[in-house]
Amino acid sequence: MNEKIRELEGLVDRLLQKYDELKKENEDLWKELNAALERANQLEQEKNELEMLIKTNEESVDNLLGKVKSLLGALSEINGEENA
8 A cells, every 4th residue: 555655746746847847948938939939029010110121211212313314304305406
């Protein structure tokens, strides 16, 4: 009878130890998941900021190209008048 009780105590001890190990592993996995989600949110924010920067730069380049075309047109007219 004492032997069966010791077996049961040993089994309960191993179950409790395994439970503690799994609980710790679960906590660690949740920490990793939360860190990954935070990083994903940070990357999404950075992506949005870069997209806005690209859009702003595209608008600036388009504006500059318009000015350059206008300047080239004016220079072409001036050269045409000088040659006439």
